[in-house]
Structures are given as C-alpha cells and as structure tokens.
Amino acid sequence: MAAFVARRLAAAVPVLFGITVVAFLLVHMVPGNPVKVILYGSQATPQQIADLTHQLGLDQPLWAQYGRFLWQLLQGNLGTSYLTQDSVAYELLSRTPSTLILTGAAMVVAIGIGVPLGVLAGARPGSLADRAARAVSFLGVAVPYFFLALLLVLLFSVRLNWFPAIDNGSFGALVLPAVSLGWGYAAILTRLIRGRIIEEYRSEYVRSARARGCAEWRVLLRHTLRNSSIPAITTIGLQFGNILTGAAVTEVIFGRAGLGSYLATSITSKNIPVVQGAVILIGLGYVLINLAVDLIIGVVDPRARLA
Amino acid sequence: MAMVTAAPAAGTVPAWGRARAGRGIGATAMAVAAVAAIILLAAPGLLAHVSPTATTSDILKGPGAGHWFGTDQLGRDVFSRTIYGARPVLIASLLGVLLAVVAGVALGMAAGTAPRWVNSVIMRVVDVLLAIPVLMIALILIATAGSGVRSIVIAIGVAFTPGFARVVEASVRKLRAAGYVEAARVFGSSRTRTSLRHLLPNLMTEVVVLGTSAIGWAVLTATTLSFLGLGVQLPQPDWGSDLAAGATYLSSSWWLATFPGLGITVTILLANFIGDWLMGALDPRDGMRPVQGFRALVLGQRRGKHGLAGLAGRAPAMAGAGAGAGEAKADGTEAEASQ
Numbered sequence A: 001m002a003a004f005v006a007r008r009l010a011a012a013v014p015v016l017f018g019i020t021v022v023a024f025l026l027v028h029m030v031p032g033n034p035v036k037v038i039l040y041g042s043q044a045t046p047q048q049i050a051d052l053t054h055q056l057g058l059d060q061p062l063w064a065q066y067g068r069f070l071w072q073l074l075q076g077n078l079g080t081s082y083l084t085q086d087s088v089a090y091e092l093l094s095r096t097p098s099t100l101i102l103t104g105a106a107m108v109v110a111i112g113i114g115v116p117l118g119v120l121a122g123a124r125p126g127s128l129a130d131r132a133a134r135a136v137s138f139l140g141v142a143v144p145y146f147f148l149a150l151l152l153v154l155l156f157s158v159r160l161n162w163f164p165a166i167d168n169g170s171f172g173a174l175v176l177p178a179v180s181l182g183w184g185y186a187a188i189l190t191r192l193i194r195g196r197i198i199e200e201y202r203s204e205y206v207r208s209a210r211a212r213g214c215a216e217w218r219v220l221l222r223h224t225l226r227n228s229s230i231p232a233i234t235t236i237g238l239q240f241g242n243i244l245t246g247a248a249v250t251e252v253i254f255g256r257a258g259l260g261s262y263l264a265t266s267i268t269s270k271n272i273p274v275v276q277g278a279v280i281l282i283g284l285g286y287v288l289i290n291l292a293v294d295l296i297i298g299v300v301d302p303r304a305r306l307a
Numbered sequence B: 001m002a003m004v005t006a007a008p009a010a011g012t013v014p015a016w017g018r019a020r021a022g023r024g025i026g027a028t029a030m031a032v033a034a035v036a037a038i039i040l041l042a043a044p045g046l047l048a049h050v051s052p053t054a055t056t057s058d059i060l061k062g063p064g065a066g067h068w069f070g071t072d073q074l075g076r077d078v079f080s081r082t083i084y085g086a087r088p089v090l091i092a093s094l095l096g097v098l099l100a101v102v103a104g105v106a107l108g109m110a111a112g113t114a115p116r117w118v119n120s121v122i123m124r125v126v127d128v129l130l131a132i133p134v135l136m137i138a139l140i141l142i143a144t145a146g147s148g149v150r151s152i153v154i155a156i157g158v159a160f161t162p163g164f165a166r167v168v169e170a171s172v173r174k175l176r177a178a179g180y181v182e183a184a185r186v187f188g189s190s191r192t193r194t195s196l197r198h199l200l201p202n203l204m205t206e207v208v209v210l211g212t213s214a215i216g217w218a219v220l221t222a223t224t225l226s227f228l229g230l231g232v233q234l235p236q237p238d239w240g241s242d243l244a245a246g247a248t249y250l251s252s253s254w255w256l257a258t259f260p261g262l263g264i265t266v267t268i269l270l271a272n273f274i275g276d277w278l279m280g281a282l283d284p285r286d287g288m289r290p291v292q293g294f295r296a297l298v299l300g301q302r303r304g305k306h307g308l309a310g311l312a313g314r315a316p317a318m319a320g321a322g323a324g325a326g327e328a329k330a331d332g333t334e335a336e337a338s339q
Helices: A002-029 A034-038 A046-055 A062-074 A088-123 A128-142 A145-159 A172-201 A204-211 A216-238 A240-254 A259-268 A272-300 A302-306 B002-006 B019-042 B078-084 B086-113 B116-131 B134-145 B149-176 B179-186 B191-227 B239-247 B255-281 B294-298 B309-313 B316-323 B325-338
Strands: none
Touching: A002 A062, A002 A272, A002 B116, A002 B134, A088 A128, A088 A172, A088 A216, A088 A240, A088 A259, A088 A272, A128 A172, A128 B255, A145 A172, A145 A240, A145 B191, A145 B239, A145 B255, A172 A216, A172 A240, A204 A216, A216 A240, A216 A272, A240 A259, A240 A272, A240 B134, A259 A272, A259 B134, A272 A302, A272 B116, A272 B134, B019 B086, B019 B255, B078 B086, B078 B239, B078 B255, B086 B116, B086 B149, B086 B191, B086 B239, B086 B255, B116 B149, B134 B149, B134 B191, B149 B179, B149 B191, B179 B191, B191 B239, B191 B255, B239 B255
C-alpha cells in the first residue's frame, strides 16, 4: 500500500511541474510588454520603466525567470495583479470559497440525483423508472448547462418565483445554480451506474448470493452497488476540474461573486498574473483530486494497488 | 486478467436505444446534419430572408406572423439571427476539431513510433495538458490571442489535441506489435512510411469516431466561450453571445435567449447522436463497444499505465481493437502463429 501511494505521488510531481511551466509561459506568450500594461496611463519615465523591468526580473534570461517564478510559487507568492497591485494569491483565494461551495453543491446534486436514478434504472431495466432515468439523462447530456440555467430561471424564478435568480446570500439562491450545473453530471452518473449494475447482475457472485437466499434489495445495495461505485467515484472526481470551470461560468449567470466573474474580467483586461495564478490553482486542485481519487480507489479495490 | 473483464463498462457506451436504432436512422441523421451544416455555413440566406443585423422599429415583439421567432431590443429578427448565428459556432467547432484531429494524430503517431524515452516525454506533456480542464486551456489561449472566431478555433484545437494524441498513441503502440508492421520494418520501410502506409489506415475508424463525438463537446466549448463574450462581437449574430444578451431580457422577452439556446441544444444532440451511432455502426463487436468515445475520454477514462482511471475505466487490451476489429483478430492469430 505504501509503495502504491509513493508511486502515485511520484507520478503527480512531473504533472505539477508541467503546470507551472504552462503558467509561466503564459506571460511570455502574450503580445505586449507587461511593464507597459502595469504603468498604463501614468506618465512613466524611461528610468521608471527600467526600474520596474528590473524589479519584475524581466531583464533576466528565461530560465532564470522561471527559477524565480518557481521559487516565489513555493513560498506561496502567486504574483501581483496588474490592475490592483494586490497579491494574486489573496485575490483568488478570497473568492474561492464561494466557487467551491457552488462546486460542492453541484456535486451533491449530481450524486444525489445520479446515483439513485442509476441504481433504480439498473435494477429494473426497461421499466418506468428506467425510462424516467433515461429522460433525465437525455436532458442533462443534451442541454448545455448555461442554457439550462436560463431555462430554470425562466421557470422557477420568473414564472413561479420559488427561487431567486440573482445571488442574495441565502441558501435558496444556491439551488438553481447547483441544479443547472449538477444535472449534466447527474446524467453521466446515471448512465454509468445503470450500465455497471446491469453488468454486475450478470456476475457469479450475484447468482450465488441469490441462490443462498439473499434478499433482492440486499443483493443490490450491499453487493453490486459497492462494485459499481468505482467508476462513479473516478468519474466524479476527475470531473472536478470541469465542474469548477462550469461553476465559474454559472457564477457569471447568477451574479454570484466568485472566481468565475473575476477570471472572466481578468482575461478580457489581460491581467495575466491573475490568469497565471488561476491556472496554477486549478491545475493543483485537479492533480490533488486525481491523487485522492486514485488513493480512494486503491483503498476500495485491492486490485488497483498494482498500478 | 480479471480487471479486463470486470471493468470495461465505464469506457463503453451503454446500448440505450442507439445500437438498436439501426443503420437507417443514423444514416438519415448524418445526411440531414450534413445538408443543414452546408446550408447554415454557406448559404444561410436560403432560410432567412431578413438581414440579422438590420434594426427595425418593431422592438421586442414576440414570435408571430411577421417575425417567426420575434424581434430583439433593436428590432432585429430573431429567426434570422438564429439561422445566421449557427455559422460562427459551426466554423469554430468543426475547424477546431479538425485541427485537433490532425495535430493529435500526428503527435500520437510520433510518440507511438518513437523510442521509449521520447514517448515518455511526449506523453508526460500530454498528461499535463489533460490535467488542465478544456475550458481553462481555451481561456488561457484566448487571453493571449484575443477574442474572435479564429482564437476559438485555435483554442479548441489545442485543448482537444491531447485527448486525441493519447488515444492514437495507445492504438499505435498496440498496432506496432502486429506481424505485418514488423514485416514492413524488416523489409526496410522507414518509420514515416510505416506510419503512413500501415498504421494510419488502421487508425482511421477510431479517429473518425472520436472526431465525431468530439464535435458535440466542441460546440459546447465554443458556445461557452462566446457566451462569456470571448467570441464574435455584437452586433454580429452568434448563438453564444445572443444567449448571453438575451439573458437580461429573460423575464420580459423569453424568445431572445430561448431560440439560440435551442439551436445549441439541437446541434449538440445531433452531433452526439451521430457520434454514438457511428461508434456502433463502425464497430462489428457485439455488446461492448471498446472504441473510446470522446465523452469517455473527457470523463477521465484514461488508458494505459498513467493512473488508476486507466484500470477502473478501461480494458486497455481492447484499446486499438475498434480501429479495425478485423485487424485485432489478425493480430491475435498472427501473434499465436508466431509463437
């Protein structure tokens, strides 16, 4: 087990490095001089420009700049925003909780709708439950989440007035964004679990459990569900990065203050350090989630520890 | 190899109505889609007779006789905007996927036929790129290249390339073990010639299937980007930006946002349907479909030794089989014969 953990950690390190390289190269891919962007508007003398260039280390060779970037990163310094001169780390991290809450809520919706539906559909293929599950899944896969968000707002906010359309800090304001974001993943989970349960029902151990007189619900919940949950865990974990970016877009729609709107404005205003920082944060988050998923599966499924 | 038999469902496509639909529906869908795409791309004027940017004084009228889908806040005809709005989306997604296919296949073949250490380096880079969500990569690229359809094409192309590269590389590694490839090398065929003449044709099926399933995702990504204002700028019609613009009028004039949104939904549905159908039609194997759909790929069912999802989600041994199940059988018999 320890060797397995070590192997997974070792595999994660080059990926982390790669992410820092990508983030670092971002500044140098953007046309235009960062110094000019920072000093935009103010009448800067050539001396001031030279000073700032030296201060940012932009007059150094590329590898030296990367080294400096990495060193700052390891100290937790993600750079300074071009616009506000505040620490990027502070600006991003202060907006992260809101986005994480939305992401978490969406995952709850996805698992809460997807798993039971998938189980019901898998246990009784061809039945009414199966067809209902199929309809839900169809909608979730076909309709883009931002369109679904607007439709939900139209129905539940404008017509029925059950939930607010814009964030007002209440729990109710979380419902529509979470559902519109999570539905798509619920659909994916439903199909996945349904397929797996149908497969599992064909296996030997189910037959022997039934032969031993095991009650049907027990066969379903106790035996097959555990085995079916592995791909579900993997999927939902690996989807984290996508759910996070989806949350960013959903935030813009529902007027929630979070990473999303901040990232969008930073991109249009070419506030590169912020985009850099976001790349690193999201990449880091993805790698950590990946790692966690791998480890959980290693715990749940002993065969997987051989990887 | 208990893992192989017990684990494949996550990477396979559950046979919900698709496989049973038969060749007829799928072929019709493809024909309809092709015709629609051509009309919408080349001659939208055939369907919409009013200019999408012409403002009138009929402001915010609902759907009716004169304007089928109503008018927007500047009196522009929504039906016309919906028809013309397809073009940027289709261009971005189709060209983007094409770019990704070409780049991904080239990269995958290069990595698959290269010496071990080169392969390692390339695939590590691919791993890193796969770690960053597609939308994020697209956003980064647009941050550097500026907004507009061209940037979205490049963004989609770059973002989807690692996915294709990974699948192609796995298939190539498997195909290389085939007898006829070894024979070609023994007879002096250079690496490039082997790649083009022997490997590529066998990859075609898989690449086509993957490419078509990628189109749905590309449409979603392209419209998300233009929804965020990073695509075509107003007043030019585009589904994503029109959807965003219509969102503010949602409570009073629902038709502004709904029709572009429906356009996006229908397109994604059609693309997914065709992709799934192709997967079923081109793969003679019954029951399980070992060819990886792009969806499965994006969902993180990674192959090979990189990560557990490779085990939990895939049957790696069947990876290249979809490219030509005939080839797989040929491999099997040749492998047996050579033993």
